[in-house]
Amino acid sequence: MTILQVEQLGKRFGGLQAVDDVSFSLRQGAIKAVIGPNGAGKTTLFNLIAGMLEPTTGEISFQGKAIQGMRPFRVAGLGIARTFQNIKMFAGMTALENVMVGRHVRSKAGFLASMFRTSGCRREEKAIRVKSLEFLDFLGIADCADTLATNLAFGQQRAVELARALALEPALLLLDEPAAGLNIYETAEIGRLIVRIRELGITVLLVEHDMSLVMDISDEIVVLSFGRKIAEDIPTVVQRDPEVIKVYLGE
Amino acid sequence: MGKNLVFLPIVAAVIAIQLLTAWTDSVYYLTQLTMSAYYSLLIVGLCVLMGYAGQISLGHAGFFAIGGYISAALTTHNLIPFVDQLPVRLLTALGCLQGGLDIYGDPLLVVTPWVACMIAILTALIIAFLLGIPVLKLKGHYLAMATLGFGIIIYRIVLASEYFGEADGISGVPGFQLVPGLLVSGDKSWRVPNYYIAWTVLILAVVLLRHLINSRVGRALRAIHGSPEAADAMGVDTAKFKLQTFMLSAVFSALAGVLLTHYNGGIGPSEASVMKSVRYVAIVAVGGMANIWGALVMGMVLNFLSLRGFFGSYDDAVFGLILIGIMLFAPEGILSLQLGRLWRRIPLFRRKTPAVKEV
Numbered sequence: 316m317t318i319l320q321v322e323q324l325g326k327r328f329g330g331l332q333a334v335d336d337v338s339f340s341l342r343q344g345a346i347k348a349v350i351g352p353n354g355a356g357k358t359t360l361f362n363l364i365a366g367m368l369e370p371t372t373g374e375i376s377f378q379g380k381a382i383q384g385m386r387p388f389r390v391a392g393l394g395i396a397r398t399f400q401n402i403k404m405f406a407g408m409t410a411l412e413n414v415m416v417g418r419h420v421r422s423k424a425g426f427l428a429s430m431f432r433t434s435g436c437r438r439e440e441k442a443i444r445v446k447s448l449e450f451l452d453f454l455g456i457a458d459c460a461d462t463l464a465t466n467l468a469f470g471q472q473r474a475v476e477l478a479r480a481l482a483l484e485p486a487l488l489l490l491d492e493p494a495a496g497l498n499i500y501e502t503a504e505i506g507r508l509i510v511r512i513r514e515l516g517i518t519v520l521l522v523e524h525d526m527s528l529v530m531d532i533s534d535e536i537v538v539l540s541f542g543r544k545i546a547e548d549i550p551t552v553v554q555r556d557p558e559v560i561k562v563y564l565g566e
Numbered sequence: 567m568g569k570n571l572v573f574l575p576i577v578a579a580v581i582a583i584q585l586l587t588a589w590t591d592s593v594y595y596l597t598q599l600t601m602s603a604y605y606s607l608l609i610v611g612l613c614v615l616m617g618y619a620g621q622i623s624l625g626h627a628g629f630f631a632i633g634g635y636i637s638a639a640l641t642t643h644n645l646i647p648f649v650d651q652l653p654v655r656l657l658t659a660l661g662c663l664q665g666g667l668d669i670y671g672d673p674l675l676v677v678t679p680w681v682a683c684m685i686a687i688l689t690a691l692i693i694a695f696l697l698g699i700p701v702l703k704l705k706g707h708y709l710a711m712a713t714l715g716f717g718i719i720i721y722r723i724v725l726a727s728e729y730f731g732e733a734d735g736i737s738g739v740p741g742f743q744l745v746p747g748l749l750v751s752g753d754k755s756w757r758v759p760n761y762y763i764a765w766t767v768l769i770l771a772v773v774l775l776r777h778l779i780n781s782r783v784g785r786a787l788r789a790i791h792g793s794p795e796a797a798d799a800m801g802v803d804t805a806k807f808k809l810q811t812f813m814l815s816a817v818f819s820a821l822a823g824v825l826l827t828h829y830n831g832g833i834g835p836s837e838a839s840v841m842k843s844v845r846y847v848a849i850v851a852v853g854g855m856a857n858i859w860g861a862l863v864m865g866m867v868l869n870f871l872s873l874r875g876f877f878g879s880y881d882d883a884v885f886g887l888i889l890i891g892i893m894l895f896a897p898e899g900i901l902s903l904q905l906g907r908l909w910r911r912i913p914l915f916r917r918k919t920p921a922v923k924e925v
Contacts, residue, residue: 405792
């Protein structure tokens, strides 16, 4: 079953066609990677799906619903969570509080309920806390719960960001270069983690530079170059694709 | 309620101050303390808007004035000449009017303070909503500019319209009976109860705001402050939350205006001036922006000193200077300066350095 369908998607910034007529689909429960050299339009593609940019042309549908041009918070509300290439922690909040924000769309207390701390609000708050600790635990950083997120080590911040995205209980998780800045051990760790995330029933779309990681864990790979899709297949085939080799290694 | 034990020392201090003034025969201080408490009510609301939603308003004196002026006008303008007209008959039927005598002993028919208060707060709420909708969708300091314009408009309106008493303002505002036996009034015999009424309202407001900050909504606001993109990606409707916080702080300001106007028995155009708005912003900044205790303490201290005439004719200049000083030397607020560290420089208070363990 298709969970995400990208149809002839295009994004133009002035004279630059950052994403050009890209189409692909994503099967429920799959891990799909988007690769390509720097400036290929990978992050732009991500931002289009997450609603941070509005496409110039084309369509994106998630679970059969058109989402192109939808504001990010609405996209999140539909069940698409994301992480960022350069980690974006909520400064001044603990790791646990960061993850608790991830429960935002799964809870509903408003201004008045919060101010008067209604019994429903208190119950919900407790559930948010319990659930958020579970996600921190899932990522093995429960002992960092009360540390200010910005004081954590880089790898731990990445884990908090992942826990925060998982706390949304998304159907689709967008990971923007999850292995950036990690050493080979940490990268292997992240790879195992992504596989575990898929086992939770979450579909994963990732942008990544690290070829070994991508080849290890992806079911399918989309290759972009100068905004265009030049290949889409299973890892072993993409690896041998002459055009992909040309793009990555030069002629 | 365990977490609200924090308030015990404050309640104790409030009572202690009252007893102290009674004992030292200086009960007149309570008047300025009561007024400071109402100004602080506005300031803690503004603190949540500035410190947590990250928006600056230069128009909160406008909301204060809306509260004060609407309440004052409705409870003083005599409706007897219009008694036969439909709106007035309707209001009478609904029990929204009360009779009385004016200073010359002539009969008076005015809107009751409770109804006037509701109308005043509702007006502030609606104006904040209309002002906030377009502005809060934009990034940056657009709210500061829009509210500055709004503040100037309100100031000119109260200064120019006869209904609001022009340059004289409105006087002769009656007391506000909250419940039978409890009157918001500046009358000497009501001085002590009013001190406690003001503090009860203020502490209640701080309790509610603290609940808000430590809730899903407060987390969302802090998240917006920490990283707007990430908050957006986590499903937080940033524009909506900023708007609601703006409306909440406008309501606090209007309520402060209503209560202080009934306490003072009147209101003048200086309450609506932009300089007042700047003063409120300065006080929140001194308190440390996202620090409700800082806002409360600074709100009380600075307003009290100002009301006692401590700054003389340099009053406004002092607040301008405070704002500049804070922005230059302590953008995190005066409490962040860690005066303890200076304190420990004095040899007598220097902490003993723990002995380094031999490895």
